[in-house]
């Protein structure tokens with residue numbers, strides 16, 4: 001097949017300001033960034049005025065979220081599932097009239113699956129600062145224009161405090177489990193440290209206790225790729241004609257990110273030196289298959305994500321230091337009371353296994369003693385989004401103890 005860019009890909013996930021307003025019942029002074037798509041299954045929790053760790057205040061904030069299963073009368077079966085950098089509140093929706101198949105954890109969450117929605121009430125929010133329905137840079141500021149680059153610097157702790165606001169709206173004062181991977185795993189840790197009395201069990205998957213210099217460096221070049229795009233306009237591109245924006249910069253950032261998400265051996269095994277039709281055997285005049293793959297995902301990404309949100313969320317990952325203001329990483333980890341499962345992936349080059357070893361060593365109630373579970377997978381960091389059987393087996397174990 002001759003792979004091309006995906007110009008015809010239908011964007012998904014964007015909702016309008018008016019649609020959010022119709023759910024919240026009042027002008028939210030915040031919203032989503034692009035017209036055209038239905039609210040679908042999302043609900044919106046109004047969490048009011050929000051003071052960011054950095055000092056700024058946003059007068060009206062809301063989180064988009066979805067629920068799966070039924071909350072028990074005792075309200076004791078709730079599980080919070082937290083997505084990674086570019087995820088959303090869609091966990092698993094089989095195709096049905098009006099809705100295509102959707103969701104980023106279809107092998108993990110659903111009836112009869114490891115997080116069995118016949119038993120558990122699962123809550124999946126879109127994180128603060130994102131662009132899939134929750135308040136973020138593409139939301140409207142009080143002056144009637146999008147926040148853009150003016151949106152407050154957002155930390156992992158901010159995102160977790162916003163999720164806590166959602167828990168209050170839902171009337172859930174204790175989670176049976178909090179589960180998440182990558183950036184979601186950072187948030188799981190923050191939940192365990194910040195709200196120890198509200199988390200019974202937690203699973204930290206492919207995440208570190210702090211973002212290291214290496215990880216910050218990988219993130220910073222992605223941010224720079226977006227800011228260097230001449231169509232970025234300092235983050236004020238929402239009213240550009242014909243939907244122009246820093247699409248090339250965002251696509252380049254996604255290409256770079258993908259290299260951290262996959263393992264060298266997977267790319268080598270999968271694509272080898274194969275090339276697209278039309279390329280010369282020397283490699284000129286066309287694209288290697290792996291280049292086409294990166295182009296494909298880079299272009300596709302620009303159709304579902306806002307560049308300012310991407311910067312906000314990547315900066316939030318950079319902010320991650322579970323020991324900040326808590327006398328260091330080790331005392332912070334030692335303060336967690338929840339039963340914990342820590343999962344690493346042996347081929348993860350973004351958040352490698354030593355990151356999870358540090359966490360497991362210092363969590364007092366790690367179910368595997370002082371070591372993490374290390375999943376063998378060739379898929380690198382993205383393994384937690386692909387290896388449903390391996391991850392599911394461990395989650396099942398956590399929920400069963």
Ligand SMILES: CC(=O)SCCNC(=O)CCNC(=O)[C@H](O)C(C)(C)COP(=O)(O)OP(=O)(O)OC[C@H]1O[C@@H](n2cnc3c(N)ncnc32)[C@H](O)[C@@H]1OP(=O)(O)O
Nearest residue numbers: 003083084085086087088104289290292293296382385386
């Ligand atoms: C919680 C969260 O993290 S949510 C965010 C998760 N989602 C994403 O990250 C979106 C981007 N997608 C991905 O990274 C991956 O698809 C994953 C991790 C979700 C799943 O990984 P995999 O099953 O290995 O999918 P893979 O990376 O091969 O991508 C498949 C796509 O690449 C395309 N593709 C494969 N090879 C090539 C190539 N040589 N040239 C162009 N396109 C290619 C496939 O056609 C397929 O397209 P589709 O998405 O329209 O079906």
Ligand SMILES: N[C@@H](CCO)C(=O)O
Nearest residue numbers: 084085086087182261
């Ligand atoms: N593919 C994931 C990786 C980050 O953990 C995402 O885009 O969110």
